[in-house]
Amino acid sequence: xxDVELQKKxxxxxxxxxxxxERLPSFTAISQRMRDRWVEQQQQLGAEHAPQPGAxxxxxxxxxxxxxxxxxxxxxxxxxxRAFTEAHAPQLVSKFGEWVQNIANGQLVGFFDELGELxxxxxxxxxxxxxxxxxxxxxxxxxLQVYLDSGALERHDDDAVVGLLSMTLMAAVFNxxxxxxxILVHLYSDPDxxxxxxxxxxxxxxxxxxxxxxxxxxxxSCIDEAVRLHTMLPGNTVLR
Numbered sequence: 001x002x003d004v005e006l007q008k009k010x011x012x013x014x015x016x017x018x019x020x021x022e023r024l025p026s027f028t029a030i031s032q033r034m035r036d037r038w039v040e041q042q043q044q045l046g047a048e049h050a051p052q053p054g055a056x057x058x059x060x061x062x063x064x065x066x067x068x069x070x071x072x073x074x075x076x077x078x079x080x081x082r083a084f085t086e087a088h089a090p091q092l093v094s095k096f097g098e099w100v101q102n103i104a105n106g107q108l109v110g111f112f113d114e115l116g117e118l119x120x121x122x123x124x125x126x127x128x129x130x131x132x133x134x135x136x137x138x139x140x141x142x143x144l145q146v147y148l149d150s151g152a153l154e155r156h157d158d159d160a161v162v163g164l165l166s167m168t169l170m171a172a173v174f175n176x177x178x179x180x181x182x183i184l185v186h187l188y189s190d191p192d193x194x195x196x197x198x199x200x201x202x203x204x205x206x207x208x209x210x211x212x213x214x215x216x217x218x219x220x221s222c223i224d225e226a227v228r229l230h231t232m233l234p235g236n237t238v239l240r
Contacts, residue, residue: 019141020210064181075172081142182230
């Protein structure tokens, strides 16, 4: 409401097909690493009949928490850029897991304090070396860089910008994580749906082209339906 033009530029970034295509190889690589780790863990469980790291007492993976890795890394790349993500994702993913557990204990401290400090350091670095990051030159496309290139720090203080960037990550992580978890729940509860989703993805001629992914009707219907059925927004704010 205060800086409408800035938010329009951020919205334009999210809807830019070239920006999405630039990120797709990284998103795919993250998900493939997770898939391979899950398969390996389940194979070990089957062979040893004992819980492994990442599994609960029943030997089942806690998929919702495991999805944190994919969602955090993907969101951080879009919001803060690849350099920030490569430098800080490992510690932030670990801290996020601790933070979720702290919520269960009524302690809302930890993760976002550390994230805020890292963002302040990143902003300082980009101030000192703007040419290396500016999206106007040979730098990166990220929400953080849109803020800096648009002069957000001239209109808002550092704390306000860090607060906005932190809260955006919170919204992006939880909404995406909930939707992905429910998509998996529904697909793995019905073999026919899972087969149909896999066949449609296998039929895609180019998984690195967003325009091709947007043409997959069943997969996109799964996304829409999971959001419709399981939105995190209070029920009385959503007309279904």
